[in-house]
Amino acid sequence: MAALLRLRPATSPQALARRDALLGLLLIAPTVLILSAVIAYPLATTAYLSLHNVYTPTLATEWAGLSNYRAILSGGTFWHALATTLVWTIGTLALQLLFGVAMALLLNRNIRLRALARSLVLFPYFLATVVAVLVWRWLLNGLFGVVDHALIALGLIDTPVDWLGTMPNAMATTIVIGAWKFFPFVVIAVLARLQTVPAHLYEAARLDGAGSWARFTDITLPHLSGVLGLVALLRMIWDFREFDLIYLLTGGGPLDHTRTLPLVVYQQAFGLNQMGMAAAYAVLMMLLVLAMTIPYLARARGRR
Amino acid sequence: MSGARPAWRAAALTALTWVLVLLTTFPLLWMLLTSLKPQTELFALPPTFLPESISFAPYLRLLFDTPFPRYFANSIVLATATTLLVVAIGAIGAHSLLRFSYRGREALATLVLATYLLPSVVLIVPLYLMMVEIGLANRLASLIIAYTSFALPYALWLLRSFMAAIPEEMEAAARVDGASRIGAFVDIILPQALPGIGATALFTFILAWNDYLYALVLVNTDTARPLTTGVVTMFVTTFNVEWSMLMAASVLMSIPPIILFTFFHHQLSRSIGAAGVRS
8 A cells, every 4th residue: 555655646747737737727817818808709799790780879780791891992981091090100100210219319328317318208108198189289279379489489480370270280290299299119119229239339330430320320220120120010000000199189180181090980980870880990900900910929929 | 629529519419318308398397387377377478488476276176176086086096906907917827828838828928919909999899889788888897897908918928028037946946845836926926026017017007097098988977987088078068278277187197107107117118128129
């Protein structure tokens, strides 16, 4: 009996491993549960709804087949909104990257009160979009806005500008405010990367007689290319799906000149009471985002 | 000669940096200054820079004559509950994804990351329907559930990257000393992952505090309205927009994120760096 016990330990390695795996699954279960309930299930519902006509107030639902998609792809709204979304995304992304990299390079130098400057620059990113929009609406106020007065005082304009009520002003203003709100993300990521560039590379280049521009293109840029690619991709996806800023700033106007795809989804569902159409727009939007996500996931997988 | 030019250039670049930093923060400074001006001074032409007379009347009106305090309390409850949930679920989930082996683990990790990039507007219609169905629409709980699921993927990713830096031997040593897996997690991993937990908490709190879209769709009663939609409601429903009061609301609304930011910004910079550089 004693010999038998010695031969067969109470818990075999396999049993231990199985118990271990079970505990692992138990620990991830809440995550899986909540992501299934709040993301996977609604996603499936979106696909289902996109094949139906749903009237929002009564939620009366009837089968519609692919007619929602046909209507969307043959109508003008989708293509116009897609073009608007691309203009907004590319415009604001370009400014974010340009200003973000420039600011990171400046803040990477030894300047007075560097820590304070670095913190101050991040503020727009952490404050609520609602706050950002209210402040900018006040800054751009047609009668008492400080921006118009400053520009008039500088002699750049003669009369106050209608920043949000006409085109192309509304789009340009939205793009610039978006860049102001989101460029700190680029600053943080680029600054973090800059600090890992070995200083001796710059010393060596300096001894070889390389000027500051040559040092930037030969040393800094190659080191930044990885992080810039990733940051650009992330910001592109986030700008593409941005709702709060545009909705609060222009509401899509004037007319529909700044109505991007996320605003169209919202408008269809809660303005026009067409939940099926909204779902179909959402599915198309998701496919577009998915296409942008694939390189990101491939890259994340490659790095692990 | 050779020494003079770099010194001159360094000074110019420092000045340029500070001009750009101050331009970036000017809108927020203007918000603060406006909130301290009496309503009549706002209409001065040209605008005054510093308030000629400092007035706290906008703040007092806001706190005693409007539903602002209730919105504020709602937002505090909402953001705190979301943060606690996300940190708890995220910490054990990240531990599972990192230190346990079971089939489908890597696929799950990638899938979780993918959900982070999902446009939130895509889920708005079915989530609205779901919340109406289970009777949570117009309640804070609906927003807590929604924000928890939006913050969870990034939280998992963040915590995982922080926990991966903890040497596996530390946990093994505790196990040899007789600690259970859960015991080793609580005593060894959690304290080591504290900076990551701080960053996760800050990120989650700010996400829940700042969101507008879901608050707009899921909650339509004053009793459960958070600050974002509440302040906008005050903005659009008043006939004469009181800018001093709105700027005061904006200032008060910005205080919690700024306090958290001041305490945790080192971790946060690291974590955004982690998102951009490491993951």
